[in-house]
Amino acid sequence: MREQGGLEVTHLTMRFGGLVAVNDLSFSARGKEITAIIGPNGAGKTTVFNCLTGFYKPTVGELAFMGRDGRILLEQLDGFVIARHGLARTFQNIRLFPGMSVLENLLVAQHQPLMQASGFTLLGLFGARRYREAEKDAIELARQWLDRMELTHLADSPAGALPYGQQRKLEIARAMCTRPTMLCLDEPAAGLNPRETAELGILLKAIRDETGIGILLIEHDMGMVMGISDHIIVLDYGRKIADGTPLAVRSDPEVIKAYLGEEDDDELPPEIRAEISETAARA
Amino acid sequence: MLYFLQQLINGLTLGAMYGLIAIGYSMVYGIIGMINFAHGDIYMIGAFVTVIAFTTLGIVGITWMPLALMVVLLCAMLFTAAYGWTVERIAYRPLRGSFRLAPLISAIGMSIFLQNYVQVAQGANVKPLAPIITGGIQLGSDGSFSVGISYVQIMVIVLTTVLMAAFSFLIAKTPLGRAQRACEQDLKMAGLCGVNVDRTISTTFVLGAALAAVAGLMASLYYGVVDFFIGFLAGVKAFTAAVLGGIGSIPGAMLGGLLLGLIESFWSGYFSIEYKDVAAFGILVVVLIFLPTGLLGKPEIEKV
Numbered sequence A: 001m002r003e004q005g006g007l008e009v010t011h012l013t014m015r016f017g018g019l020v021a022v023n024d025l026s027f028s029a030r031g032k033e034i035t036a037i038i039g040p041n042g043a044g045k046t047t048v049f050n051c052l053t054g055f056y057k058p059t060v061g062e063l064a065f066m067g068r069d070g071r072i073l074l075e076q077l078d079g080f081v082i083a084r085h086g087l088a089r090t091f092q093n094i095r096l097f098p099g100m101s102v103l104e105n106l107l108v109a110q111h112q113p114l115m116q117a118s119g120f121t122l123l124g125l126f127g128a129r130r131y132r133e134a135e136k137d138a139i140e141l142a143r144q145w146l147d148r149m150e151l152t153h154l155a156d157s158p159a160g161a162l163p164y165g166q167q168r169k170l171e172i173a174r175a176m177c178t179r180p181t182m183l184c185l186d187e188p189a190a191g192l193n194p195r196e197t198a199e200l201g202i203l204l205k206a207i208r209d210e211t212g213i214g215i216l217l218i219e220h221d222m223g224m225v226m227g228i229s230d231h232i233i234v235l236d237y238g239r240k241i242a243d244g245t246p247l248a249v250r251s252d253p254e255v256i257k258a259y260l261g262e263e264d265d266d267e268l269p270p271e272i273r274a275e276i277s278e279t280a281a282r283a
Numbered sequence B: 001m002l003y004f005l006q007q008l009i010n011g012l013t014l015g016a017m018y019g020l021i022a023i024g025y026s027m028v029y030g031i032i033g034m035i036n037f038a039h040g041d042i043y044m045i046g047a048f049v050t051v052i053a054f055t056t057l058g059i060v061g062i063t064w065m066p067l068a069l070m071v072v073l074l075c076a077m078l079f080t081a082a083y084g085w086t087v088e089r090i091a092y093r094p095l096r097g098s099f100r101l102a103p104l105i106s107a108i109g110m111s112i113f114l115q116n117y118v119q120v121a122q123g124a125n126v127k128p129l130a131p132i133i134t135g136g137i138q139l140g141s142d143g144s145f146s147v148g149i150s151y152v153q154i155m156v157i158v159l160t161t162v163l164m165a166a167f168s169f170l171i172a173k174t175p176l177g178r179a180q181r182a183c184e185q186d187l188k189m190a191g192l193c194g195v196n197v198d199r200t201i202s203t204t205f206v207l208g209a210a211l212a213a214v215a216g217l218m219a220s221l222y223y224g225v226v227d228f229f230i231g232f233l234a235g236v237k238a239f240t241a242a243v244l245g246g247i248g249s250i251p252g253a254m255l256g257g258l259l260l261g262l263i264e265s266f267w268s269g270y271f272s273i274e275y276k277d278v279a280a281f282g283i284l285v286v287v288l289i290f291l292p293t294g295l296l297g298k299p300e301i302e303k304v
Helices: A045-052 A079-084 A102-108 A111-117 A129-148 A164-177 A194-211 A222-228 A246-250 A253-260 A270-282 B002-032 B039-060 B065-095 B101-122 B151-173 B175-185 B187-192 B197-223 B230-245 B250-270 B273-290
Strands: A007-016 A019-029 A034-038 A060-067 A070-073 A087-089 A182-186 A214-218 A231-236 A239-244 B136-141 B146-150
Touching: A007 A045, A019 A045, A019 A231, A019 A239, A034 A045, A034 A194, A034 A222, A045 A060, A045 A087, A045 A182, A045 A214, A079 A087, A079 B187, A087 A164, A102 A111, A102 A129, A102 A164, A102 B175, A111 A129, A111 B175, A129 A164, A164 A182, A164 A194, A194 A214, A194 A222, A222 A246, A231 A246, A231 A253, A239 A246, A239 A253, B002 B039, B002 B136, B002 B146, B002 B151, B002 B175, B002 B197, B002 B230, B002 B250, B039 B065, B039 B101, B039 B197, B039 B230, B065 B101, B065 B197, B101 B230, B136 B151, B146 B151, B151 B175, B151 B197, B151 B250, B175 B187, B175 B197, B187 B197, B197 B230, B230 B250, B230 B273, B250 B273
Parallel strands: A034 A214, A034 A231, A087 A182, A182 A214
Antiparallel strands: A007 A019, A007 A060, A060 A070, A231 A239, B136 B146
């Protein structure tokens, strides 16, 4: 929690009328680590992200984040302030600015420093040096991420015209261009083919190792989750049922129960059961 | 031919003013999806500020025309922008996130309020403005009919062209314009990129109001009279222009304004001046039947 990008969630509860989407959830995610949140559909994973990024005000709970300027409480802030403190996010269904060019998508992500340097646009209009330098830096950062994602040749195409896999990459690049201290990814591998998923796993590990930012990951692709995570949190019906290393989580009886049903449920044919455990072992 | 040229000049002048107002409708619609029915009255405020400012300058004794014009232009833009900002702040922002019709009703209320407020504060009489820019250039004559362009018309067309160029640059190249376009596409996502969405929306209203103020200044110089009710018809016309060009599209608003001005002017010139509004709105109906998104509009894509 001391270092940048640390996140400490305590007693988070989110109710929608009678529905308890997240129930008394506490966990922490450290910087320089990949923390995965997994669980069956409807377990409340995306709700946690929505609370973190200011879309929902939690019913109860404290969300402490070590941002750029020290410790802040996310539940008290608006979304754009949270983003400025260094928490970036991507969505399960991609949300680019489809009508803007690929490069512009990355520049919007750097809106705050550019706006500041341009003195709320006025100085920028008169070509102040500070603004020109800030703009050069912004384009440089955007170019680095374009190169890295192999999107440079598409910089001027509208983002909405990109194929699905490249849109995913662009969304991560855009999140990184906000210079985050923690990156929240909501199912980044959804819709990717196995090769793209493997590349994504390598990329996320590289981001963790090179930049030292924390990554919070919601993902259903167990192969990837088990392969890259340092720490896994398992949710079921809004409650945390397990928390630990991939190895510990994988053999946790509660987790197996949540994913496969009751242990003594012998309706699953033995060969399928064997296949499942084999998959788990391979991952 | 001379007659045609004269109508063309008149139509362009009228169209430039409609276009400047229409941009405000289009931008606001693009960013928050509401029709700001008070925008026509913002234009009316701009015209009143112009008259008041010119009168004040006359009393103070600043009569050198270019200087007076610059001062009045700045005053009109600043004061009217402040009105635009205030209207958004008190009548629309508190209703953001409520049902879709709420801000629309609020806008109609704001429009009525502004009209009555000006009527009470400035009186219901038509206010004349002594001709400030007089004269013009004679372009040709065939004995019975002479065609000319007045200096006011030249000012309207030049000023509109300059403003449009500056405005297009602002939208296309500056961080503010980028933020506006991002908000237009996805408000929430723009917020997550660190864009202060509320402030960007306020800025949109301020810019729209400033452009409407320029149109108000032009109208008061061109027609020489203002009253508290001019905002209604001008607003409806400009809204028509915005829809004609494709609401949400800024070049569309300008194009729609020009077309509407030309249609009106040619209709009054060749058919009957009484039915010019019927012609303008009739063409709107026809365009909407065959091109529901307007001339330059993009089809609405439902966000899932």
